[in-house]
Amino acid sequence: MSLSGTATRYGRLAQAFHWLTALLVLIAFLVSAGGPPERVYSAARAPTLLLHESLGFTVFCLLVIRLVWRRFDRIPDAPAMPAWMEVASKATHWALYALLFAVPATAMVGTLFGGHPVTVYGLGAIGPFSGTWGAPLAEIHGTLGDIMMWLAGLHAAAAIFHHVFLRDRVLSQMLPGLPDPSSGQGG
Numbered sequence: 001m002s003l004s005g006t007a008t009r010y011g012r013l014a015q016a017f018h019w020l021t022a023l024l025v026l027i028a029f030l031v032s033a034g035g036p037p038e039r040v041y042s043a044a045r046a047p048t049l050l051l052h053e054s055l056g057f058t059v060f061c062l063l064v065i066r067l068v069w070r071r072f073d074r075i076p077d078a079p080a081m082p083a084w085m086e087v088a089s090k091a092t093h094w095a096l097y098a099l100l101f102a103v104p105a106t107a108m109v110g111t112l113f114g115g116h117p118v119t120v121y122g123l124g125a126i127g128p129f130s131g132t133w134g135a136p137l138a139e140i141h142g143t144l145g146d147i148m149m150w151l152a153g154l155h156a157a158a159a160i161f162h163h164v165f166l167r168d169r170v171l172s173q174m175l176p177g178l179p180d181p182s183s184g185q186g187g
Ligand code: HEM
Pocket: 025, 028, 029, 032, 033, 034, 035, 037, 040, 052, 053, 054, 055, 056, 057, 059, 103, 104, 105, 107, 108, 111, 118, 135, 138, 139, 141, 142, 143, 145, 146, 148
């Protein structure tokens, strides 16, 4: 299979972007810390915050590269399904893309204008800049992060439902090596 997709399968690059992003988002979520600033920015939590911010920043960079690649890639056609289901699936994908942008963006802007520097990969810090509206934005970031995890969970459950019950190629076109249950072919 080539880097680009076909009518029935995402390409290797789109699959790699998808699964790497899912993994990094999951780890960023698991190591996230909210609560009062004394806790979030405490010395004890500094290594975890650095990891959280670096993973989140990587997710943001991956999103930009992924969307540029998507312009040139062949996106598979949806297998036969009711129109409402196809609309719901497209809406979920674009909502996930929007959240992949909004979650790191609100965090970075909120942190910088909430009086804290953003540190990425331990390479040094950017900011902070003066502003009073950063802290509420950082809280919105946490809520959007929760929403993204719920939506991703629903999205994953839908993909598994398609594979197990509808027996169409929805999951197999994104998961390398998984055979398409509607044709019996792998790849
Ligand atoms: C996909 C990426 C990310 C996800 C899923 C995510 C998720 C979350 C969640 C769920 C919380 C709230 C935790 C809680 O209330 O217990 C949080 C807090 C936080 N995140 Fe992220 N985050 C991401 C990226 C980033 C980035 C790029 C930064 C860099 C600035 C960042 C900085 C923060 C900070 C500073 C807080 C504490 C906010 C506060 O309550 O003041 N996050 N994150």
